[in-house]
Amino acid sequence: MDAKTDILIERFGFVFIVAGVGFFILGFIFQMLGPVLFLGNIPIRSVEEIAHEVPWQFRDLAEEYPEEFKRAFGSPTPETYAEALRLGRDIYIREGCWHCHSQYVRPVANEPLRYGPVSTASEYQNELQLPQLFGTRRVGPDLIREAGVHSNDWHIAHFYDPPSVEPGSIMPGYPWFYDEDGRPKKEALSIVTFVQWLGSWERR
Amino acid sequence: MNHRGELVYYNLVTAHIVAGVVFLVVGLGAGFLYSLQFLNSYPLGGVEFFSPGRIRMLHTNAIAYGWLVNGLLAGIYWAVPRITGYPVLSRTLGWVIFFVLQILVLLTAGGILRGYAQAIEWGETPLFVDPFITLGLILIALNFIPPILRASRDAPMYVSLWYFTGALVWVILVYIMGNFVPQYYVPGAAGAAIVGNFIHDLVGLLVTPLGWGLMYFFVPVILKRPIWSHSLSLMGFWGLAFFYPMQGLHHYMWSPVPMYVQYSAVVATIAIEIVVTTVLANFFLTLRGCGDFLRNNYPIRWFYTGMVFYWITCLQCAIQVTLTVQKVIHFTDWVVGHAHLVMFGVFSFWLMGIIVELWPRLTRREWYSNTLHGWAYWLNTIGLTVMFLALTMAGLVQGFLWWGLNPFMDSVRFSIPFWFVRTLSGGMIIAGVVLFVLNMYLSLQTETTGEGRTLRAQTTAG
Numbered sequence: 153m154d155a156k157t158d159i160l161i162e163r164f165g166f167v168f169i170v171a172g173v174g175f176f177i178l179g180f181i182f183q184m185l186g187p188v189l190f191l192g193n194i195p196i197r198s199v200e201e202i203a204h205e206v207p208w209q210f211r212d213l214a215e216e217y218p219e220e221f222k223r224a225f226g227s228p229t230p231e232t233y234a235e236a237l238r239l240g241r242d243i244y245i246r247e248g249c250w251h252c253h254s255q256y257v258r259p260v261a262n263e264p265l266r267y268g269p270v271s272t273a274s275e276y277q278n279e280l281q282l283p284q285l286f287g288t289r290r291v292g293p294d295l296i297r298e299a300g301v302h303s304n305d306w307h308i309a310h311f312y313d314p315p316s317v318e319p320g321s322i323m324p325g326y327p328w329f330y331d332e333d334g335r336p337k338k339e340a341l342s343i344v345t346f347v348q349w350l351g352s353w354e355r356r
Numbered sequence: 357m358n359h360r361g362e363l364v365y366y367n368l369v370t371a372h373i374v375a376g377v378v379f380l381v382v383g384l385g386a387g388f389l390y391s392l393q394f395l396n397s398y399p400l401g402g403v404e405f406f407s408p409g410r411i412r413m414l415h416t417n418a419i420a421y422g423w424l425v426n427g428l429l430a431g432i433y434w435a436v437p438r439i440t441g442y443p444v445l446s447r448t449l450g451w452v453i454f455f456v457l458q459i460l461v462l463l464t465a466g467g468i469l470r471g472y473a474q475a476i477e478w479g480e481t482p483l484f485v486d487p488f489i490t491l492g493l494i495l496i497a498l499n500f501i502p503p504i505l506r507a508s509r510d511a512p513m514y515v516s517l518w519y520f521t522g523a524l525v526w527v528i529l530v531y532i533m534g535n536f537v538p539q540y541y542v543p544g545a546a547g548a549a550i551v552g553n554f555i556h557d558l559v560g561l562l563v564t565p566l567g568w569g570l571m572y573f574f575v576p577v578i579l580k581r582p583i584w585s586h587s588l589s590l591m592g593f594w595g596l597a598f599f600y601p602m603q604g605l606h607h608y609m610w611s612p613v614p615m616y617v618q619y620s621a622v623v624a625t626i627a628i629e630i631v632v633t634t635v636l637a638n639f640f641l642t643l644r645g646c647g648d649f650l651r652n653n654y655p656i657r658w659f660y661t662g663m664v665f666y667w668i669t670c671l672q673c674a675i676q677v678t679l680t681v682q683k684v685i686h687f688t689d690w691v692v693g694h695a696h697l698v699m700f701g702v703f704s705f706w707l708m709g710i711i712v713e714l715w716p717r718l719t720r721r722e723w724y725s726n727t728l729h730g731w732a733y734w735l736n737t738i739g740l741t742v743m744f745l746a747l748t749m750a751g752l753v754q755g756f757l758w759w760g761l762n763p764f765m766d767s768v769r770f771s772i773p774f775w776f777v778r779t780l781s782g783g784m785i786i787a788g789v790v791l792f793v794l795n796m797y798l799s800l801q802t803e804t805t806g807e808g809r810t811l812r813a814q815t816t817a818g
Binding site (some may be wrong): 159162164165168172178183187192196246247249251254259261265271273279282283285286288289315319324326 | 546
């Protein structure tokens with residue numbers, strides 16, 4: 153290496169522009185802008201679009217817990233369904249559910265046999281995946297095909313005290329989703345709605 | 357000596373070290389508490405603010421922002437003025453940054469426990485904290501770039517300064533990219549590409565370059581000999597700068613993210629292993645013939661152990677990133693073991709080595725006890741090794757149970773013995789760190805030596 157180059161690449165300006173800004177932008181374009189542009193054609197659905205059709209699980213919650221549901225949401229309409237999905241997603245985030253449950257099925261390790269169809273990018277082009285909730289660890293099972301696997305009642309009991317319906321489970325309970333009598337509050341109804349939505353599009 | 361005293365703002369370094377070790381103890385405590393949930397013996401079950409899910413986020417954020425950022429800042433407040441010969445831009449700005457950082461860490465902790473976490477891994481800092489962190493990072497760059505810039509006008513920059521310059525720029529870009537883009541603009545798989553890169557860039561473009569930069573300063577200074585090869589230094593830095601921003605997607609292998617991104621992340625990650633080997637070869641060759649130092653030079657012992665762990669981590673990285681191995685170990689405790697090895701075994705070890713070196717100089721007192729140093733070192737080293745092995749084995753067990761289509765609960769039941777060992781080893785690590793902090797505290801009680809003598813002078817032969 154000749155002396156001039158040697159001196160140039162060890163100066164602040166060169167390191168700042170080439171290594172600091174340049175290589176970072178290169179990586180950004182290649183690894184991040186690429187996927188953004190590739191998937192840009194798939195429209196991003198809003199929660200209202202998703203909630204256009206109210207699933208039976210949400211109406212079932214209204215029937216099973218009429219008083220609680222009325223207090224929390226009123227009646228099961230697309231508007232209240234959207235509200236429940238949003239709140240459910242927020243709870244999923246703030247309780248850190250996504251640290252122990254992933255949300256994608258891989259095409260390997262027999263996962264399609266265990267969970268269901270392999271995940272595709274279009275499934276995630278919606279407002280509820282903003283930010284995305286892929287997850288990086290499975291202390292508990294993957295949840296992207298969870299809709300309809302368990303009943304609403306199972307979920308209501310499970311969120312209160314997981315080992316009561318799943319012996320040996322190490323998932324913590326969330327009793328603050330329930331009132332003093334153990335009846336579900338808005339939080340419990342919302343998180344159940346959200347979990348029952350995950351993968352519902354694959355169950356039709 | 358007077359000149360030196362003004363060059364480095366001792367109190368600022370001390371303050372960052374003290375804040376750092378406090379958050380280290382808090383962060384480790386939170387991790388220990390969280391691990392009890394895996395044994396179904398969580399003491400605070402049913403309390404909303406101390407829900408294990410939130411405590412987990414407290415654990416990672418206290419370690420990343422409370423301990424590592426404070427510790428690394430202490431390191432560069434010491435190293436940058438000494439390398440460049442110029443003080444940082446402003447002492448006042450330094451104190452502003454210090455207090456802002458502590459307030460933001462506390463706000464983050466409070467926000468997470470209160471339920472305002474953001475769903476970005478390693479970036480769970482609540483949304484209302486994010487803009488202030490961005491601003492804080494810009495202030496940090498403002499404080500450190502002037503001395504580096506002035507030194508660069510005088511002569512070509514020393515290796516450490518390349519790393520510091522890179523890190524000061526990268527961390528701002530990385531933070532903005534990771535915390536705002538996937539939160540507001542890019543959902544789903546493309547968002548995952550950004551978040552994956554954020555997860556890794558926080559390690560790779562903040563902690564790693566600052567850590568390596570500090571090693572390039574402290575190792576030659578303590579050994580009183582130059583770095584073995586300048587060419588290897590160049591290769592190490594430019595390799596890191598080129599490949600690191602491209603490898604983060606390895607956190608989402610076999611996901612719906614376009615495959616070209618996944619393939620290239622594999623290539624970049626394996627390339628990084630080669631780069632890391634050049635850097636480590638450089639350091640091990642610098643250290644050649646210094647076997648005695650491992651016995652009687654405490655900072656070098658921490659540094660050297662950290663480097664060995666680093667090489668193991670990166671070798672593991674190159675193997676586990678391949679799509680074949682990912683089939684088994686993705687989503688398992690293998691990854692958790694890997695993360696602990698790098699965040700604690702490498703960077704925390706290095707920072708503790710730096711504290712061993714700096715604490716006597718900052719406080720102008722001898723270390724209280726070498727025995728405590730020994731206990732702290734061995735408890736941490738053995739505890740971490742045991743934790744790493746337990747989690748790695750647990751990961752293989754979990755991965756193959758899932759692949760074998762066993763009932764999901766099997767992977768939980770069979771993991772419990774490993775999780776038990778993990779909690780025990782976590783206890784060892786906490787005990788080691790507490791002894792370390794105790795030693796720091798007891799040293800303050802000893803008589804001042806007037807001028808800061810170092811442990812090195814006291815314990816190194818010749």
